[in-house]
Amino acid sequence: MTYSHAKTTDESLPRRKPPKTQGLSLNGFWNDQRFRNFAAQAIVIAVVIGFFVYIIGNAQRALSDQGIKTGFGFLMDSAGFAIGESLIPFSASDSFLRAYGVGILNTLKVSFAAIILASIIGVLLGVARLSRNVMLNRFASTYVEVFRNTPQLLQIVFWYMLAVQLPGPKQAFNFGDIAFLSNRGLALPGPGEGSGFGFAVIGLVLAAVGVVFWRHHLEKRLRQTGNKANGLPVSIAIMVIVPVVIWTVFGSPSQIEVPALRGFNIRGGLQLSPEFLALFLGLSLYIAAFIAEIVRAGIASVNQGQIEAATAMGIKKADVLWRVVLPQAMRVIVPPTTAQYVSLLKNSSLGVMIGYPELFNLNNTILTASGNTVEAIIIMMAIYLSLTTTIAVIMNWYNRSVQLKER
């Protein structure tokens, strides 16, 4: 019944024309979806442009009333202020542009050091969280809960409080006569003033690149021939020999200088200010708690069957970790870790609270000294955006290399 009925309707219906595309007609045009879309966007863009025209007009009026200069020419003027700590020489007669350079380098210095410490502590804690040892496990989870659930700014201020309440240089904590911790900061053995230490650092970076290539080569040979070689001795050799050779080629410019108490202060070596130490600890210990959680979740995400299968195949315990578990865990670990690194770099701006001369802090000084408020802010925003983008790009590139290669 239904079948025949359906059939008859099908046949009896005249073939319908395809619907006409409607043209814009003035008649009831506000019901036309395309008109609505167009109007909504036009209104939004008019409001946005109007807002900007309004505030920029206001700003120009306000700035000219206050006799504030505009334009980026101020960058070449001499800054007229000194900076507490700097990786490159800076004096009050140097330009604002150089002051920005100092700010960027200080931001990078503390962020880079903190990223390394945060990664090390984070990985150790993350692994400890997975340990069957109850004590180790509890220790790690207590750390994570305490550091994750308190504000980072408070932690930084707290470390700074501790750092400045340390005893003075004369009663400094003495670590075997080579390192001193006092209220002036931490003094470590390091290169003296004006030494060619930079060359050794460049050598170290070159050596690291060399090791990466060497391991890559070994891996390729392993895939092709199945011959497994222990790459560790050669890697260590590269890491030691290259910097030493470069250092000697440049005439072994300086020996390592050990700090010592001279007069009322500890001088020589590598001096880390209390501001740097507080910011460094505040940034790294906080982010380490988050990295620990990411690492724990990443390793836990690897299917137990993978480990059982690898063990059943008689693969050594260390190889199960390095060749089965970690490559799979990295896929889960890398993307959120990138976000944490970016967050760490951005939060280095909290140095302003304790007076560490990083980019944001110096920008405030520059803005007051030059009077070029708008330009200074544009420059600062542009620098932060490019720094965070750079980290994201590098980490995304690394992420692609650890992701599953599908054929």
Added chain:
Amino acid sequence: MTSHHLISNAQTGASAARPAPVAAPGLIHWARQNLFDGIYNTIFTVLCCALLIATVPDLFRWAIWDAAWTSTNGADACKATTGACWAVVQEKYRLMLFGTYPYEQHWRGALVVLILGGMSIVSGFRVFWTKWLLIAWGGAWVAIFVLQLGGVFGLVSTPTHLWGGLPLTLLIFFGTVIGGLPVAILLALGRQSNLPIIKALCIGFVEMVRGVPLVTVLFMAALIFPLFVPESMTPDKFVRALIGMLMFFAAYAADIFRGGLQAIPRGQYEAAEALGLPYWQKTTRIILPQTLRIVLPALMNDIIRAFKNTTFIAIIGLFDILGATKSALEDPIWVSYGTEAYLFVIALYFVVCFSMSKYSVSLERDLNKGNVR
């Protein structure tokens, strides 16, 4: 047991009944299983014990045994001891908790904190999730603004520039979350929209804000914004700080909502469209309710972060609990006992954030019940 035995047992079917495992084998057995299981675990256990022995007694002596809990004559009792000086908290807690709010009016701030805290705890129980809760919150906010602002019912007027301490922290936090969520939803919807200009503006805003530190956003809102608008139209500093916090929170939450929107199956959109629902009905009745469920755990993390981030307003010169503590420590008598004062504030934040994160875990488990087999 070797494979031989297994096979022979399986073949004959004559496996002997094994004794039942011993339940609750005692502390020593437990320790051997969990602490001294293998050489590495034993080493770790010994190291942990060594660390505890090295720190806990000293910490106990500093924080409790030798500590000066009260100090009558300035900081004399604190100077006399090598322990912690908790007297600084007892001496300064009014200033730390209420900042620049007039001293005689502190009870009003305390009441605001009690209302906000009490209402939050009540809202945590799902049995109360009815329309009456919304009505109660409405009433609570009226009470809070009357108490905090004053000027009516014979209360002394206390404009926003006098606000400080814990009430200020909580008001910034609630304002950020309550105001930020709708903005975040709109930004996320705009990002999914097929209107190119709106989409571009939303993407631009979100990526721009996420690419710079919160401090710079606050700095723009609080100190630079007044340069751009005439004085008569500049909102006060509290509102400006709130706008900055809100925008930053919204940009991050928008990204979470975007993930949630993307997780809704295409069929849900198509079914809603097939029913002839217009855009806003489709969005508010079909899509958003499902999105909210998906994003809740991630959103809770963001809300906890927003609470921790309230401390940032101290940088732009507001007297939130951090700013107020900082100014309380400018007193030359107590200036060297900042560690103790900040530990107190850290403990306060920890209690709130830890409870929130534990609650979010239990909520997640609750909402996920339908998916667990």
